[in-house]
Amino acid sequence: MSNINTEEVSARLRLKGIDVSRKAISITNFNGSNQEKDFQEPANCNGYGRVRHFKLSASDGWPQNPLPILPAAKALGLKPDSQIRAQVFQNSICNWRCWYCFVDFSLLKGDEKHSSFLTADELIELYLREEAPPPMIDLSGGQPDLTPEWVPWVMESLSNKGLRDKVYLWSDDNLSNDYLWKYLTKEQIDLMLNYKMYSRVSCFKGIDEESFSINTKASPELFRNQFKLCKRLIQTGFDLYGYITLTASTKTDFRSVVPRFLDELQTESEMFPLRIVPLEVKKYSPMTKRVDSVFQDMIDGQYIAIKIWEEEMARRFTKEQLNVPITEVKYK
DSSP states (O other): OOOBOHHHHHHHHHHHHEETTTTEEEEEOOTTOSGGGGOSSOOBGGGTBEEEEEESOOOTTSOOOOTTHHHHHHHHTOOOOSEEEEEEEEBSBOSOOOTTOSSOGGGSBOOTTSEEEEEHHHHHHHHHHSSSOOSEEEEESSOGGGSTTHHHHHHHHHHHTTOTTTSEEEEEEOSOOOHHHHHSOHHHHHHHHHOTTEEEEEEEOOSSHHHHHHHHSBOGGGGTHHHHHHHHHHHHTOOEEEEEEOOOOTTSOHHHHHHHHHHHHHHHOTTGGGGEEEEOOOOOGGGGGGOOHHHHHHHHHHHHHHHHHHHHHHHHSOHHHHTSOGGGOOOO
């Protein structure tokens, strides 16, 4: 199977995912989707939203995940808890097809059967109509950075409704494109940088060219582009965090590949690995039919990789550095 032409697909999907004249984004409707089967609570906001429970706990042998619990608690002035409720909205387009994605692929192509164009004001109004809306909004996907205007538009809406200092905003991206700088104005980027209740997380999709390409169906050459985009986000000044999926063949030379990944990351920022959380890939309803023997082997491979990841982190950083809360890691 040929690799995705990321540049071409990104441009095509952006046209399907945003209406700049209306300031509207194509938002996924979860009703009837496989993804909905995994929700702890029914879809809300007329089907265009869901409440997600982010949890600190993890499987035995896997590190805890403080994202976005600690950043949200810090911004909201709350004592960190073991979990946090967040209102999630998903844009309906993604330029990659990660086999372990918890989203139906039918919800990632801007299909009008499963999405509608909504403005930021319309989304926030739906959010505010819910009973006890969470103090955190997660702009997810899909790939939100195919429509980077979404974040500043939501910021403007929250500010206009007097919620700028009351609702924490979180967004993610897959380090696949430079649309943030291509399509946003300096004023929009400045708004994001100066918005105290906002942080973002970027996800690295694999530990080497091979695992990256199998994970995403993108060209292996784009593996290193992730580091360039991450560096640019750091240099721009965002409050930035990272995820990494360690899924790779059990035949991978993990003792060589994992250190090499961290070496490259530290050329961008020596301390940024302390802001990265490895994500354990688990089986969700949408991915059940996708998992063949190759992907099952990659699931098994992540458990080899995580041990070496933690050994490498312990070798590169002191115990004191490793125990610093993720929000307090100085990485710029």
